[in-house]
Amino acid sequence: MENNKQNINQEKSGLSNAAQPPYRLEGLKLESPESWAAGAPAVMHSIQQLIRDASTLRGGRALFSMNQFDGFDCPSCAWPDPDRDRSPIAEYCESGAKALAEEATAKKIGADFFRENSVYDLSKMTDYQISQLGRIAEPMYLPEGGTHYQPISWDSAFEKIAEKLNGLDSPDEAMFYTSGRTSNEATWVYQLFGREFGTNNFPDCSNMCHETSGYALTRCLGFGKGTVKLEDFYESDLIIIMGQNPGTNSPRMLSALTKGKKNGAKIMAVNPLPEAGLMGFKDPQKPLALISKPFELSDLYLPVKINGDMALLKALQILLLEEEKKNPGKVIDHQFIAEKTAGFEALTEELKRYDLEFLAEECGIPMAKLREAAKMIAEKKRIIICWGMGITQQHNGVNMIFNIVNLLLMKGSIGIKGGGVCPVRGHSNVQGNRTLLVNHKPTKEQLDALEKFYGFQPPREGGYDVVKAIKAMHEGKVKFMFCMGGNLLSAAPDTTYTADAMRKLDMSVLVSIKLNRGHLIHGKEALILPVISRSEKDIVNGELQHISTENSMGVVEWSRGVLEPVSEHLINETHVACRMAKAVLGDRSVIDWDRFMNSYDAIRDDVSQCIPGFENYNERVVQKGGFYLPNAPRDGKFSSEHTPGKAAFNITPIPDNSLADDEYLMATTRTHDQFNTVVYGLDDRYRGIFNERRIVMMNEKDIEKAGLKEGEKVDLFNYDDGIERIAPLFIVVKYAIPEKSTMTYFPETNVLVSINNVVDGANMPASKYVRIKIRKHDPEIYQKIDKHIVAATGTAQ
Numbered sequence: 001m002e003n004n005k006q007n008i009n010q011e012k013s014g015l016s017n018a019a020q021p022p023y024r025l026e027g028l029k030l031e032s033p034e035s036w037a038a039g040a041p042a043v044m045h046s047i048q049q050l051i052r053d054a055s056t057l058r059g060g061r062a063l064f065s066m067n068q069f070d071g072f073d074c075p076s077c078a079w080p081d082p083d084r085d086r087s088p089i090a091e092y093c094e095s096g097a098k099a100l101a102e103e104a105t106a107k108k109i110g111a112d113f114f115r116e117n118s119v120y121d122l123s124k125m126t127d128y129q130i131s132q133l134g135r136i137a138e139p140m141y142l143p144e145g146g147t148h149y150q151p152i153s154w155d156s157a158f159e160k161i162a163e164k165l166n167g168l169d170s171p172d173e174a175m176f177y178t179s180g181r182t183s184n185e186a187t188w189v190y191q192l193f194g195r196e197f198g199t200n201n202f203p204d205c206s207n208m209c210h211e212t213s214g215y216a217l218t219r220c221l222g223f224g225k226g227t228v229k230l231e232d233f234y235e236s237d238l239i240i241i242m243g244q245n246p247g248t249n250s251p252r253m254l255s256a257l258t259k260g261k262k263n264g265a266k267i268m269a270v271n272p273l274p275e276a277g278l279m280g281f282k283d284p285q286k287p288l289a290l291i292s293k294p295f296e297l298s299d300l301y302l303p304v305k306i307n308g309d310m311a312l313l314k315a316l317q318i319l320l321l322e323e324e325k326k327n328p329g330k331v332i333d334h335q336f337i338a339e340k341t342a343g344f345e346a347l348t349e350e351l352k353r354y355d356l357e358f359l360a361e362e363c364g365i366p367m368a369k370l371r372e373a374a375k376m377i378a379e380k381k382r383i384i385i386c387w388g389m390g391i392t393q394q395h396n397g398v399n400m401i402f403n404i405v406n407l408l409l410m411k412g413s414i415g416i417k418g419g420g421v422c423p424v425r426g427h428s429n430v431q432g433n434r435t436l437l438v439n440h441k442p443t444k445e446q447l448d449a450l451e452k453f454y455g456f457q458p459p460r461e462g463g464y465d466v467v468k469a470i471k472a473m474h475e476g477k478v479k480f481m482f483c484m485g486g487n488l489l490s491a492a493p494d495t496t497y498t499a500d501a502m503r504k505l506d507m508s509v510l511v512s513i514k515l516n517r518g519h520l521i522h523g524k525e526a527l528i529l530p531v532i533s534r535s536e537k538d539i540v541n542g543e544l545q546h547i548s549t550e551n552s553m554g555v556v557e558w559s560r561g562v563l564e565p566v567s568e569h570l571i572n573e574t575h576v577a578c579r580m581a582k583a584v585l586g587d588r589s590v591i592d593w594d595r596f597m598n599s600y601d602a603i604r605d606d607v608s609q610c611i612p613g614f615e616n617y618n619e620r621v622v623q624k625g626g627f628y629l630p631n632a633p634r635d636g637k638f639s640s641e642h643t644p645g646k647a648a649f650n651i652t653p654i655p656d657n658s659l660a661d662d663e664y665l666m667a668t669t670r671t672h673d674q675f676n677t678v679v680y681g682l683d684d685r686y687r688g689i690f691n692e693r694r695i696v697m698m699n700e701k702d703i704e705k706a707g708l709k710e711g712e713k714v715d716l717f718n719y720d721d722g723i724e725r726i727a728p729l730f731i732v733v734k735y736a737i738p739e740k741s742t743m744t745y746f747p748e749t750n751v752l753v754s755i756n757n758v759v760d761g762a763n764m765p766a767s768k769y770v771r772i773k774i775r776k777h778d779p780e781i782y783q784k785i786d787k788h789i790v791a792a793t794g795t796a797q
Contacts, residue, residue: 007444026096028695028711028731030687036280036294037247038094038254041685043284046097051681058563059097061105062535065562066100067091069624073549073559075099075534076179076675078425079250080230080551081271083625090711093251096755098673098680103513107134108566114140116148123520126681127490127747134203136530137567157527160582164480164507164525164585171198171459175469175478176440178204179485180427183547183602184556187429189596190484192309193581195447196456196589200463201478205430205436205676208491212392212598212762213423214434215399220648223632224381225431227420227677228384229553233260234371234779235418237380240403241770242270242309243390244424247277247686248672253386254281258295265377269298271390272306272667272741273697276686300373302365302591305790306665306741307394307657307769311362312370313403314654318351318359319374333412340638341409345651350651362654364738382418383411391669392423393768395655398761402650409647415636426676432550435629436607440465449610455590466492468761477785482509482525482580484573487516490677493753493765496725511576527743532570536561540572545600547574548621549631556614557566557626574600627720659740659771664702668717668753668766684745689733693734696733696774697743710734713777716744720772721755725753725758728781732774742772 023238065071067081074092076099081091092100113133117141122130141160152160160420165174176194178187191202206214214224221227231255233239246253263268269278278301280294304312324331337344360367377383385404391397405421413419424432437446440463447458464472470492472478480486481502492498497617502508507522512519513533519526532538538545538561546560571579578593596600601618608617613629620627631646632638640648659665671693673681682692687697696716703710709732716727727749737743748765757766 001357018311019355020638025557028692029690030733031690033274033688033736034276034686036282037252037277038282038284040438042253045685046094048321049098049101055590056104058773059101061102062563063092065099065525066096066535070560072534074560075103075427075428077250077796078180078428078431078552079252080553080555080616081557082230083555084733086436087213095675097250099675099678100535102131102678102680103135104535105134105565106562106566108137108312109134109500109515110137110567112138118147119149119522120147121521123517124513126679127517129518131679133515135513135566136515136528138569139530142522142526143301149526152527153597154579157529160507160527160577161482161509161580165197168463168479172201172463173431173478174199174480174482175201175203175464177469177470177481177483177486177488178202178433178465179483180205180430181485182429182433182434182573183534183559184432184436184607185431185547185600186484186577187433188603189437189581189593190577192450192454192591193577194584195450195458196454196585196591198459200440200442200459200461201469202438202440203464203466204471205427205486205491205669206434209389209426209430209762210392210423211465211764212397212759213387213401215762217405217421217423218326219589219641220402220405220650221414221633222423222647223733225554226422227631227633228422228554229409229628229634230256232384232418232420233257233265234263235261235382236265236384237382237418238266238268238376238384240268240270240385241278242381242385242387243392244284244386244388245271245273245275245277245669247275248670249388250424250513251277254297256284257281257297258283261297266380267297268300268301268373268376270302270304270309272304272737273687273743274301274303274736295328300369300376302369302373303736303738305362305364305657305738307396307655308365308404308738309391309394309400310396310652310654311359312365313400313407314354315356315359315363315370316374316377317347317403317410318354318356319371319404320378320407321348321351323374323378332410336412337409340415340636340647341649342489342640342643342646343651347406347649347651354654359654360624362657374474377407377411381413382410382416382501383413384418384420384422386424387423388424389426390768392437393759393764394764395757395759395766395769396652397759397766399650402652403407405647406649409649414647415633415638417474420634423552429549431552431554432556435550435611437611443723453606465763466756467758467765470498470501473504473597476504479506481505481507484511484577487518487677488564489518490516490747490750493750493757493767494725494755495751497755511573512651516776529576530567530570531573531576532559532561532565532672534559536563536565540571540600541598543599545598546622548604548626549551554629554631555626556621558621563695574603594682662706662773664698664740664742664774666742666744666749666752666770666772668749669743671745674745687735692731693745693748694730695744696730697733699737699739699741700734703732703734703740706777708732708774714774715777715781716749716752717773717775718752718754721756722773724755725752725754726781726784728785729777742774
């Protein structure tokens, strides 16, 4: 990519107005990618976001309470807050400030807005345009055959929900989705209602981001969460970051990496793109850092091919064994292996099958770099390996995590200070949702506890995850969908297929704070139930309530909003779940839902009786910094699927990533102006890509071989399942990415991800492993795209 700024002017298509495509690309601007993250630009962009969202006063005041001991938990990522010292003025990052600006906005939309704007007209807007409309101010209802949402009272809304749910032939014709923003308290009553109603259909956002992590870690360590604390980063010898972009996805992680490196740790980055947040950092909390040169983070960067991680991990294991032969007893922790693990001998035999040169070619890393990485690992003991969706959303993501664990077990690096596994979770309480039983496959012990404590018989058969739920909707097996937050349509794979499935529903109900595309692709009837945000005061019977969340490292801490609700017609998520339960179950319920509605302490009292680790919940959650949940592997206690009492080494195959001459592997990613499906703006500042989202990052050699040019318009295709999937009119951008690997933004290219392209075992979408073809843009392609697909994908401008 050229160092100087450049403008790529978009040519008009030349089509008549009748055939004009629904994409009007404005001028794409490219700059050199940044080599460091945060600093003064992050501060300035945070302020600009507050101004743009008309939340300067509300949001600005709330920033000083976000992530403080007596404040509210950031609604963005799940990175932990420091146990002790927290900055009194800036214990947040740019992403957190943007998320707060979104929900603290003073802009509102209500009955008048929906009366003037039809659902179809709104669907022609981009996701960014939709997000800028403002907070939803009152409950809205779309009748069957209706074109416009209309206001509805809360009582009437719950009556309609009750009518639909009680009219189903089976409770399993309903599904209850959950977003990671949902608090522990709302999560508990929500799943409790669903199970008393009679279903385990609880698909959630874990099914699309870290289901792979939980599935793999449970099977090899006996515990489905990470094993490290934040302070372990400060005491580590080596931190390896794989498929994770901390500068955008969890910026406060950069502070932990910096502190660890200043204490002597080395950092290794493994990623197809040389992300700014992997290379350098300017701490916005430290004034001197703003004017000094960036602090260098990565000591070694390995630009792995998409899905080359498996070959890389195999090569590193082989090279560690070679180093052990040269220095017996100095590299491999044989005592730990003998006492704590099973399967090491079988693994060493399996590794003899592989040729190192072959593995180097498969991962795209030269042998010299592989040996440098192996030597770095061989010389260290306290090793943390972090990963994000660059690992979990590969079709063989479970096997990749098995190999991450293999590497750490060889070193004896799990269950020690400064060492362990660290899946970097996305949404702020996604881990807490799962702990509090939003789970489509609860254990027998968990269901037994509910039955014993409450006295009803919960269903025992496993329910639908996200992928299975979408298929069940498509097949007419699920007729009612309730979403406690989130934007399932835009987060899910195979957008056209998913949209078709949602349109077959009898009713869709979305609990939200702002409008999103999921409200515009709906069931035959649809409800929007607006709620207060996490930063707003939650007052029940005149008393200010607090909720709680669990972060990525198993800390449960309280959260209490400080802002006045933006509308008097909003209620909280806990009351939504309880009032729904009362309306649907009526006298046949054995649970006192009013008790939960009157005080969240009652909810936490019940949780403390049903979930191990939550004893004295109410007393411990209000302690400074909250409390840690039990974590057996952190304490050196393991149990694998086939070997109780021991961690397991696993033998896994190398995938066949061979491609045809005109094929590429595509991974979807987010921009820096985005959190999950929420688009804050049109810039990807760290990557130097501005004012456009419909781009495809390609290696310079691939562009030349394909007869393309940077700035050229192309169409993207996927042919999984024998179906032609099309993402039209993208712009080629030259980028430092391995050959035959490409990167695009989601949700724009979710349309290319087959519903059947899933992670083996975990059954979550493999959105980081999509085979595509790239062809010069054909204006006639729009004849294949009808208005329903446009509405579902948000490509109209």
